[in-house]
Amino acid sequence: MRALICDSYDGLDALRVGEMPDPTPLPGTALVAVKAAAVNFQDLLVVAGQYQIRPELPFVPGNEFAGVVESANGLGGVEPGDRVVGFVGTGAMAERATAFPGAIIRLPDHIAFDVGAVIPVAYGTSYHALVDRADLRADETLLVLGAAGGVGLAAVQIGKALGAKVVAAVSSEEKAGVVRDAGADEVIRYDQMPLRDGIAAATSGAGVDVVYDPVGGSATELALRSTNWNGRLLVVGFTSGDIPQISLNLTLVKGNSVVGVFWGRFNIEEPARSAENNRIVMDWVADGTLRPLVQKTFPLDEAVQALRWVADRKVVGRVVLTP
Numbered sequence: 001m002r003a004l005i006c007d008s009y010d011g012l013d014a015l016r017v018g019e020m021p022d023p024t025p026l027p028g029t030a031l032v033a034v035k036a037a038a039v040n041f042q043d044l045l046v047v048a049g050q051y052q053i054r055p056e057l058p059f060v061p062g063n064e065f066a067g068v069v070e071s072a073n074g075l076g077g078v079e080p081g082d083r084v085v086g087f088v089g090t091g092a093m094a095e096r097a098t099a100f101p102g103a104i105i106r107l108p109d110h111i112a113f114d115v116g117a118v119i120p121v122a123y124g125t126s127y128h129a130l131v132d133r134a135d136l137r138a139d140e141t142l143l144v145l146g147a148a149g150g151v152g153l154a155a156v157q158i159g160k161a162l163g164a165k166v167v168a169a170v171s172s173e174e175k176a177g178v179v180r181d182a183g184a185d186e187v188i189r190y191d192q193m194p195l196r197d198g199i200a201a202a203t204s205g206a207g208v209d210v211v212y213d214p215v216g217g218s219a220t221e222l223a224l225r226s227t228n229w230n231g232r233l234l235v236v237g238f239t240s241g242d243i244p245q246i247s248l249n250l251t252l253v254k255g256n257s258v259v260g261v262f263w264g265r266f267n268i269e270e271p272a273r274s275a276e277n278n279r280i281v282m283d284w285v286a287d288g289t290l291r292p293l294v295q296k297t298f299p300l301d302e303a304v305q306a307l308r309w310v311a312d313r314k315v316v317g318r319v320v321l322t323p
């Protein structure tokens, strides 16, 4: 099969498109013909050897896909011909992929494959973060950093679906338009004004209750300082490249919490809750409550350009490969 191949942990320049053997599905593991695979920021970390899991070389990158089941191999709930989405960690950026039980979800007929491919990670992570980890309530204010990116835009939409006031922080006018379209109540251009001033203006000085932070760096402490009593800072990722060190007195004086989010491990530790979350997310996409945004699709041959698009901070929503 044709696939994007990572032969060494040297980042994007070392990737190539070529032939790999078809994956051999284990019993109870579906084999899927991939129609679309989303590009995640995490893929950049994985191919550079900077992610917490380093797959054995050579490997096929790609964390999530949409496609058609070729063989179910004893996996209950799906049959050959079924439309599905799957999340796999690696292996999605190829003509075929395998997915374990619990990591495969039926895709309703009216949702296109490219849209389906961007659902599992972004919406699964943001739903888990806001509902399970933060217990976000309808009378609260949510601040989303990196709000026009994959997980950020999902957090904006889910925050609105949960009834919260959503303040979205972004770095360009194009991204501001995207988060407004997604329902953000207030937008902060944190490339143009100090983040704390933006938060104060967006909340009339009231501060925020929950911070969704996929960015890290200096923004994290500034956001934490703007939380209210009982605030929660959701630690989602560090796209800025900087893992911040924070003085714990900030949590004492504000009575707030720093809350880690690790969706991949959540799926393993709490499979029943994960399946229920996935069902709710897919229902909300199917009925239009959530509207995943596919900015651009690239053929598999242009996979490196697609990953570079993400690395260059150009992505809004997600970009997708179509093998």
Ligand SMILES: NC(=O)c1ccc[n+]([C@@H]2O[C@H](COP(=O)([O-])OP(=O)(O)OC[C@H]3O[C@@H](n4cnc5c(N)ncnc54)[C@H](OP(=O)(O)O)[C@@H]3O)[C@@H](O)[C@H]2O)c1
Residues within 6 Å of the ligand: 039, 040, 041, 042, 121, 122, 125, 145, 146, 147, 148, 149, 150, 151, 152, 169, 170, 171, 172, 175, 214, 215, 235, 236, 237, 238, 239, 240, 241, 261, 262, 263, 264, 310, 311, 312, 313, 315, 317
């Ligand atoms: N904890 C979990 O379970 C979990 C699950 C999924 C993803 N993640 C993590 O969440 C983070 C975001 O993932 P994603 O796929 O949504 O990424 P993405 O689509 O690339 O979005 C990331 C956002 O980060 C902001 N950003 C700030 N500095 C940046 C920089 N130097 N380079 C690139 N972007 C920068 C950008 O927004 P602005 O330009 O507006 O600032 C961008 O929109 C990643 O670290 C990923 O590993 C964590």
